[in-house]
Amino acid sequence: MNLGQHDLDGVPEGDLHFRVPAAAGRLAGLRHALAEWAGRVGLSDEDVEALVLASYEAMANSVEHAYRDETQGVLDLRARVDDEQGRVVVTVTDYGQWKPPEPSGGLRGRGLSLIQGLTTTATITPTIDGTTVTMFWPMPERTGDAS
Amino acid sequence: MSSEPFHDAGTNQPAPGLSVLVVPHGEAVVLNVAGEIDLATAPQLGESINAAMAQQPETLVVDLSDVDFLASAGMAVLIGCHQQAQGNVRFRIVATGSATFRPMELTGMTEEISIFPTRDEALTAD
Numbered sequence: 001m002n003l004g005q006h007d008l009d010g011v012p013e014g015d016l017h018f019r020v021p022a023a024a025g026r027l028a029g030l031r032h033a034l035a036e037w038a039g040r041v042g043l044s045d046e047d048v049e050a051l052v053l054a055s056y057e058a059m060a061n062s063v064e065h066a067y068r069d070e071t072q073g074v075l076d077l078r079a080r081v082d083d084e085q086g087r088v089v090v091t092v093t094d095y096g097q098w099k100p101p102e103p104s105g106g107l108r109g110r111g112l113s114l115i116q117g118l119t120t121t122a123t124i125t126p127t128i129d130g131t132t133v134t135m136f137w138p139m140p141e142r143t144g145d146a147s
Numbered sequence: 148m149s150s151e152p153f154h155d156a157g158t159n160q161p162a163p164g165l166s167v168l169v170v171p172h173g174e175a176v177v178l179n180v181a182g183e184i185d186l187a188t189a190p191q192l193g194e195s196i197n198a199a200m201a202q203q204p205e206t207l208v209v210d211l212s213d214v215d216f217l218a219s220a221g222m223a224v225l226i227g228c229h230q231q232a233q234g235n236v237r238f239r240i241v242a243t244g245s246a247t248f249r250p251m252e253l254t255g256m257t258e259e260i261s262i263f264p265t266r267d268e269a270l271t272a273d
Contacts, residue, residue, distance in 0.1 A: 024186040028164075031185075031216070049245050056218055060186045110219040110254045117253035 014041075016079040021072050022063045022094060030077050031056050034090075041081050043088060047137050051090060054118040055079075057111040058092035058133040066096030066130065081139065088137045095130035164188050167195040175206035175270055181213035184221030193224040200228065200236055207232065208269045210241040217247045222256055229260050237261075239269045 016037045020026040031052055038048040059075060067073040076093040115122050119135040165188035168179040176199050184192055199207055209225065211217065225240065232238035240262045242248045251257055263269040 028183065028185065028187065046245060053216070053218065053250060056185065056216075060218060060220060063186060110222055113254055114219050114250060 014081065016077070018077045019074050020077075022066055022075045022096075023072060024060070024063050027056060027059050027063065030059065034077065034079060037079055038088065041088065042140060043137060044140060050118040051088065051135070051137050054115045054122070054135055055090050055092060057114050058135070061111050061133070062092060062094035062096070062131070066094035085136075086139045088139060090135045090137075091132055093130060093132040097130075165191055167192060169195070169199055171204075172208075172270055174204060175208060176202065176204040177208045177210055177266060177270070179210050179213065183216035184211075184214055184224075185216060185218040186220040189218070189220040189224045192221060193228065196224070196228045197231075200232060204236060206237040206239065206270070208239045208241060208266060210266050210269070211247045212241055212243070212266070214242075215246045217242075217250050219250075219254065222251060222254060226256065226259065239263060239272075241266050241269050 016034065018030050018033065020030060034055055035048055035052045038051050039045075043051065055077065059077060062075045066075070073094060073096050076091070078093075079088065079090045081087075082089050112124075115133070115135065119137065122133065122135045125132045125134065165180070165182040165184060168181075170177045170179060178195060178199060180192065182188070196207070196209060209228075229238045238260065240251075240260055241264070242251060242262055243264045248257075248262065251260075251262065256262075261269075261272070263272065
């Protein structure tokens, strides 16, 4: 079963892919869909919670920082299971230029520090076109697993 | 702590946004917060706290026991309100568990703000 917006670049079965306007009001729906997906692929309740919060923080960061004075852009949320590496991969991509963090007592920095606290690895990859945040969570060991 | 799934995958209900119920307790005011605190709902939380703060209670308790999602936008509001309260109102939070206490612990908020596991403790502590 394929979730998320259709017609986007051939999303494989079982993966999650949403593209939405980078607006705060759109994120709760994505968060709930992601929670449902993460539970269904077999992550523990604790990891589902961590994955959902970290992914939400990445999306919120895009909403707040990606599109400065332009009209609103979009963000892409993707999630898939990497069977080979035994992990879940979540990416959040926007196509804007991140504003430098505001000097407001470090309040905004908490989002990024949360992401780092919730994932074993998180990478933020800026490009000329935008930014992708990539996060991983290990899949639980399957009983009677193949090699 | 509860072993309930983070989201009930069986139903397809959209989660509620945010609700804040203000309950006076003598010299204190308790805000019963329920639902999800994120970028979209954090301003509403801030407004509720500010309105309660304007009444100048001795103690203001923000009870997050019924909150099942807390994002950094919500934490920023709580910290801002705490800073505003300094010297005027005793600002306390009630939170336990992985949805609320753990994120606050991860960002070091637990060092800055008094957080209690129950409302009773928040109300009766010195």
